[in-house]
Amino acid sequence: MSAPVRARVTVPGSKSLTNRALLLAALAERPSTLFAPLRSRDTLLMAAALRALGVGLTDGEDGSWQVVPAPLRAPAEVDCGLAGTVMRFVPPAAVLAEGEVRFDGDPRARERPMGTVLDALRALGADVAGDRLPFVVRGKGGLPGGAVTIDASASSQFVSGLLLSGARYDQGVTVRHAGQPVPSLPHIAMTMDVLRSVGVAVDDTEPDTWRVEPGPIQGRDWHVEPDLSNAAPFLAAAAATAGRVTVPGWPASTTQAGDGFRDILTRFGCAVDLTGDGLTVTGPDRLSGVDIDLHDVGELTPTVAALAVLGTETSYLRGIAHLRGHETDRLAALVAEITGLGGDAEELADGLVIRPRRLHGGTWHAYADHRMATAGAIVGLVVPGIEVDDIASTTKTIPDFPGMWAAMIAGESAPGRP
Numbered sequence: 001m002s003a004p005v006r007a008r009v010t011v012p013g014s015k016s017l018t019n020r021a022l023l024l025a026a027l028a029e030r031p032s033t034l035f036a037p038l039r040s041r042d043t044l045l046m047a048a049a050l051r052a053l054g055v056g057l058t059d060g061e062d063g064s065w066q067v068v069p070a071p072l073r074a075p076a077e078v079d080c081g082l083a084g085t086v087m088r089f090v091p092p093a094a095v096l097a098e099g100e101v102r103f104d105g106d107p108r109a110r111e112r113p114m115g116t117v118l119d120a121l122r123a124l125g126a127d128v129a130g131d132r133l134p135f136v137v138r139g140k141g142g143l144p145g146g147a148v149t150i151d152a153s154a155s156s157q158f159v160s161g162l163l164l165s166g167a168r169y170d171q172g173v174t175v176r177h178a179g180q181p182v183p184s185l186p187h188i189a190m191t192m193d194v195l196r197s198v199g200v201a202v203d204d205t206e207p208d209t210w211r212v213e214p215g216p217i218q219g220r221d222w223h224v225e226p227d228l229s230n231a232a233p234f235l236a237a238a239a240a241t242a243g244r245v246t247v248p249g250w251p252a253s254t255t256q257a258g259d260g261f262r263d264i265l266t267r268f269g270c271a272v273d274l275t276g277d278g279l280t281v282t283g284p285d286r287l288s289g290v291d292i293d294l295h296d297v298g299e300l301t302p303t304v305a306a307l308a309v310l311g312t313e314t315s316y317l318r319g320i321a322h323l324r325g326h327e328t329d330r331l332a333a334l335v336a337e338i339t340g341l342g343g344d345a346e347e348l349a350d351g352l353v354i355r356p357r358r359l360h361g362g363t364w365h366a367y368a369d370h371r372m373a374t375a376g377a378i379v380g381l382v383v384p385g386i387e388v389d390d391i392a393s394t395t396k397t398i399p400d401f402p403g404m405w406a407a408m409i410a411g412e413s414a415p416g417r418p
């Protein structure tokens with residue numbers, strides 16, 4: 001094992017909060033300012049999409065973003081990259097423009113599930129050509145809206161996307177889910193919470209039903225919380241090396257699903273301490289195994305799998321069949337990388353089983369997936385000779401992961417940060 005990691009790591013803003021704030025600011029009645037937003041590939045793509053639709057977006061010297069809403073304009077082209085939040089959140093807004101808005105993205109993005117959102121928009125009165133990327137929204141300057149029933153078992157983003165723009169539809173929107181349970185429900189709760197914060201009337205009292213009333217969206221100041229899911233690999237470094245890592249600015253209460261990592265770390269045997277100073281995690285001498293349902297926090301799976309690989313007991317990660325439609329098929333990718341290095345991992349119908357076995361060095365493939373890349377970095381702290389083939393894929397949600405990781409290992413605060 002490498003030397004225990006001891007560091008204080010300040011992580012950049014939340015992807016999920018930044019992209020929701022950008023979209024709502026674009027649809028608002030008055031300008032908004034985002035303080036400490038995330039600036040990474042996914043949020044820069046969201047910003048570019050909104051600019052292409054005519055929204056004013058300027059950079060403040062302090063790293064903030066000023067957003068000046070304007071009637072959405074077409075024709076326009078939107079590059080979704082590999083960002084689920086761009087491909088699922090922007091089309092429901094693009095129907096408000098008058099004219100063609102063309103969407104495309106990375107090769108893998110063309111495979112990610114999308115048809116449910118486009119069918120829902122058609123059912124609500126939109127003219128959309130296509131069922132996955134590339135597709136074209138032919139905006140009519142507005143949308144009747146109303147009630148729609150969808151199967152959101154492949155992604156909570158199908159629901160969030162429709163809700164975020166719903167207040168701007170003539171009749172608002174009511175989204176009902178029918179199908180296997182919706183994953184990542186905390187992300188839908190976050191959507192409802194941000195809608196309330198901009199004065200939109202919402203109702204989620206009925207299970208699997210979300211209602212957004214039509215009405216104006218207020219401009220506001222947004223103070224974006226640190227991205228707790230992106231904090232996870234750094235906290236995992238403490239867990240993996242019997243070290244200690246503090247993430248300052250961890251919110252006392254939050255709508256981010258990544259907050260669930262505190263409980264997961266406890267189950268691995270870590271000491272987890274949330275104080276006014278931040279969240280401090282101290283790793284145990286021996287990592288336990290876990291049997292855990294990650295349905296609500298699927299995006300933590302690669303990080304949890306990396307710890308499970310280093311655990312001393314068998315781990316079961318459950319409730320995550322939908323990860324097959326993420327940046328890559330994460331279940332297949334994790335099994336391939338773990339077994340490729342001599343480990344023991346197997347796919348379950350809805351998850352993974354990972355048994356303890358000593359790994360050897362070699363290449364850990366990232367599959368253009370930021371969270372696969374960071375999972376490789378965690379394993380590489382403990383197993384000598386591991387090289388992640390595409391660490392640059394981390395720029396999807398962290399601007400400088402290699403710099404932050406190196407600073408953490410050296411025991412420094414990340415450069416330029418408190």
Ligand SMILES: O=C(O)C1=C[C@@H](OP(=O)(O)O)[C@@H](O)[C@H](O)C1
Pocket residue numbers: 015016017084085154155156157160183184187188298299322
């Ligand atoms: O709404 C959001 O910001 C997100 C919702 C989740 O998507 P799925 O429901 O597709 O897992 C999550 O995994 C993703 O990283 C971000």
Ligand SMILES: C=C(OP(=O)(O)O)C(=O)O
Pocket residue numbers: 082083084085298299326327371397
């Ligand atoms: C699933 C993820 O991203 P996306 O927003 O592209 O769906 C993720 O970040 O783990």
